[in-house]
Structure formats: structure tokens, C-alpha cells
Amino acid sequence: MIAPHRVSAVLSLGVFFILTGTTSHYVDEGNPYKTGPLPVENFNLSESEDDAPRHAIVYYPARPGVYAVLLFVGGFDGAIRVEMGYTDLLSRVSAHGFVVMGVDMRSAHGTGGLTRVRAASHRGNLPASPAQTFLQQLDWARKHLNAYLSNQTAGVSVDWEKTGIFCHSAGCAITLDMILLNHTGVKSTAFLEPFSFALSRGSSVDFRLPALMYGTQFCEDFPFCCVKGMDWNQIYDHWSCPKTLLATKNQGHCDILDHTMWEICHTTHFCKTGDVDNWAEYHTFMQGFVSAFFISTLQGVDDWRYLSNVTDIPIGVMNAKNDTNC
Ligand SMILES: *[C@@H]1O[C@H](CO)[C@@H](O)[C@H](O)[C@H]1NC(C)=O
Ligand SMILES: *[C@@H]1O[C@H](CO)[C@@H](O)[C@H](O)[C@H]1NC(C)=O
Ligand SMILES: *[C@@H]1O[C@H](CO)[C@@H](O)[C@H](O)[C@H]1NC(C)=O
Numbered sequence: 001m002i003a004p005h006r007v008s009a010v011l012s013l014g015v016f017f018i019l020t021g022t023t024s025h026y027v028d029e030g031n032p033y034k035t036g037p038l039p040v041e042n043f044n045l046s047e048s049e050d051d052a053p054r055h056a057i058v059y060y061p062a063r064p065g066v067y068a069v070l071l072f073v074g075g076f077d078g079a080i081r082v083e084m085g086y087t088d089l090l091s092r093v094s095a096h097g098f099v100v101m102g103v104d105m106r107s108a109h110g111t112g113g114l115t116r117v118r119a120a121s122h123r124g125n126l127p128a129s130p131a132q133t134f135l136q137q138l139d140w141a142r143k144h145l146n147a148y149l150s151n152q153t154a155g156v157s158v159d160w161e162k163t164g165i166f167c168h169s170a171g172c173a174i175t176l177d178m179i180l181l182n183h184t185g186v187k188s189t190a191f192l193e194p195f196s197f198a199l200s201r202g203s204s205v206d207f208r209l210p211a212l213m214y215g216t217q218f219c220e221d222f223p224f225c226c227v228k229g230m231d232w233n234q235i236y237d238h239w240s241c242p243k244t245l246l247a248t249k250n251q252g253h254c255d256i257l258d259h260t261m262w263e264i265c266h267t268t269h270f271c272k273t274g275d276v277d278n279w280a281e282y283h284t285f286m287q288g289f290v291s292a293f294f295i296s297t298l299q300g301v302d303d304w305r306y307l308s309n310v311t312d313i314p315i316g317v318m319n320a321k322n323d324t325n326c
């Protein structure tokens with residue numbers, strides 16, 4: 001909804017926009033814990049047809065506008081592809097005004113993959129690490145994504161000045177390595193139930209990059225899908241300001257997954273899961289929580305209210321802390 005006084009402001013600025021070719025950036029001003037207001041569509045990028053470093057699904061608001069952009073890497077060592085496990089989360093975050101690219105880091109051409117072979121033969125040395133491959137994916141997207149988007153829905157584009165990265169589980173080992181390698185152009189990052197060695201030997205992040213660390217109570221219970229000392233607390237402790245941490249009660253590592261994958265995880269006891277009756281409520285919380293962080297850090301709403309005020313968080317909180325006065 002646009003208030004009348006804003007409509008007139010927009011109209012009087014119209015000439016300015018035409019002259020400069022500027023369009024306003026989308027800002028979600030609603031409560032992020034509610035379902036986002038935009039209609040979302042998606043398309044696939046493939047290694048073979050599009051020459052993208054990795055297969056990816058792009059979720060985008062199908063309404064003309066300039067949007068912030070997010071890249072996502074899933075967990076379980078790439079075994080759970082975006083289209084199997086993360087469609088609910090990624091599409092619902094997109095509805096808050098983000099173009100979201102979920103990247104399948106495991107190559108369709110086997111573990112090594114074409115890109116590794118190509119990159120290796122270019123430099124005549126070792127194959128690219130997953131973090132380097134992810135950087136290549138980001139480079140590829142910077143060059144090509146806007147052309148794909150405008151072909152899908154005229155008037156839809158992303159502003160690369162507003163780039164965020166997020167991850168789940170061991171996917172966070174890849175995004176964290178990438179950030180440590182080269183964080184140029186990344187404006188904020190979220191680690192959802194992360195697993196990474198990168199900061200476990202005393203090293204720390206000394207540059208300023210707004211970050212969110214998230215964990216669940218059952219993740220560190222048997223069969224130990226998260227590991228103490230390589231988890232959200234560890235990254236939080238070794239991160240510079242601003243940062244915020246939240247861990248929720250009675251939830252587990254698979255609860256973030258799409259319902260079919262969640263069920264497989266639940267029945268095989270792959271990880272300890274939360275209550276079956278809670279899946280929908282938890283997903284509504286997760287999409288809101290992730291969106292709240294990126295609305296605050298990328299859409300220009302410099303207000304961490306929905307993250308820092310525990311009374312706003314619509315689910316059981318086990319642990320919460322933050323350091324935002326930098
Ligand atoms: C993307 O690919 C998946 C399978 O990899 C398929 O199920 C889905 O329908 C495709 N989506 C589109 C929009 O083509
Ligand atoms: C966009 O559409 C045009 C016309 O159909 C096509 O030639 C072009 O290859 C498309 N570009 C992308 C990036 O999909
Ligand atoms: C880091 O990434 C930026 C943006 O992709 C690129 O321009 C720059 O050359 C990279 N720096 C290094 C040291 O690789």
C-alpha cells in the first residue's frame with residue numbers, strides 16, 4: 001500500500017526519474033513476520049545451457065522494480081539441492097522484495113565439475129575451491145542476471161550495491177570462506193545453523209560486515225548435526241560489529257527444509273527434528289527473521305527492531321544477543 005502523500009511525492013519526482021533514469025528501490029515497510037506482499041516467480045539457470053558455474057534457481061518478485069539481491073548456499077554438503085529443500089524459505093524471502101539466487105554447489109558434472117576443470121586448466125594449477133567457485137557464480141550473476149530478469153518480467157532488476165549472502169549448515173563453510181577470500185561488494189551476511197572450521201583456530205573477522213548468526217536447540221543434540229565450537233556462537237564470538245545472534249527452542253536442523261525433505265529427515269532420524277505440528281509456524285518465523293535482517297541491512301531501513309526486540313520474535317527463544325552500537 002502506498003499512502004496518498006507518498007503518491008504525490010512520487011508524482012512530483014517523476015520528471016526527475018525520467019531525466020536521470022533512476023527508479024526507486026523496493027523497500028518492505030510491513031511486518032516481516034507476516035507473509036511478504038509481492039508475487040514470486042522462479043526460473044532455473046543451468047551449467048550447460050546458460051554456462052553458469054553452477055545450477056541455480058532464481059526467485060524474483062514478478063513486479064517491476066529495483067531489488068536487493070541475495071545468494072544462498074544450502075547445507076548437507078550440497079546433497080540437498082535448493083529445489084529439494086529450500087524452495088519454501090527462498091521464495092518467501094523473495095516476496096519481501098529480494099531477488100534470491102539459490103546455488104546448488106554440487107556440480108551436475110560430478111563433484112569436481114566442469115568449472116573446476118576449466119578454472120584449473122586456465123591457471124594451470126589446482127582446481128577451484130568451493131569458495132572460488134561461489135565467487136565465480138557471483139561474478140557470473142553480476143554480468144548476466146539482470147538480462148535474464150528483464151526477459152522474465154520487464155522492469156525487474158537488481159542493484160548489485162545491495163548484495164547479501166546467506167547459507168545453511170555446511171553451506172556456511174563455503175560462504176564464510178568466500179567472505180574471507182574477498183568480501184568486496186557483499187553488504188551483509190546471515191549464517192543459519194552454520195558449520196565451519198574457518199574461525200575455530202583463533203582467527204577473527206576484523207572488517208565491518210553486518211552479520212546474523214542463527215541456531216536451533218536440537219541441532220547440537222544427538223546425532224549432532226551441529227558441532228559446538230564450529231557453530232553460530234563461534235562465528236558470533238569472532239565477528240566484528242554489527243552482529244546479532246538468535247537461537248530458538250525446540251527446533252532442529254532439518255526444520256528449515258521443505259516439508260517432504262523434513263519428513264525424510266524426521267523418519268530416518270538423520271537429525272533431531274522439532275514438532276511436526278510446528279512446521280508451518282516455524283517456516284513463517286524463519287522467512288520473517290531472514291527477511292527482517294536483509295530488509296534492515298540492504299533495503300535501507302536502518303532499524304534492527306524486528307531482530308533485536310525479543311518480544312517481536314514470534315517463537316520460543318533460547319538465546320539472544322547482539323552488538324549493533326559500532
Ligand atoms: C527447475 O528445475 C527443476 C528440476 O531441476 C524443475 O522441477 C522445475 O520445474 C524447474 N523450474 C522451472 C521454472 O523451469
Ligand atoms: C532475452 O530474450 C531475447 C529474445 O527472446 C533473447 O535473444 C536473449 O538471448 C534473451 N537473453 C537472456 C539472457 O535470456
Ligand atoms: C574481489 O571481488 C571484486 C568484485 O568481484 C573484484 O573486482 C576484485 O578484483 C576481487 N579482488 C581480488 C583480490 O580478487
Ligand SMILES: *[C@@H]1O[C@H](CO)[C@@H](O)[C@H](O)[C@H]1NC(C)=O
Pocket residue numbers: 309310311312
Ligand atoms: C518491543 O516490541 C513490543 C511489541 O511489539 C513493544 O511493545 C515494545 O515497545 C518494543 N520495545 C522496544 C524497546 O522497542
Ligand SMILES: *[C@@H]1O[C@H](CO)[C@@H](O)[C@H](O)[C@H]1NC(C)=O
Pocket residue numbers: 245246307308309310320321322323
Ligand atoms: C539486543 O541488545 C539489546 C541491548 O543490549 C537488548 O536489550 C536486546 O534484548 C538484545 N536483543 C537480542 C535479540 O539479543
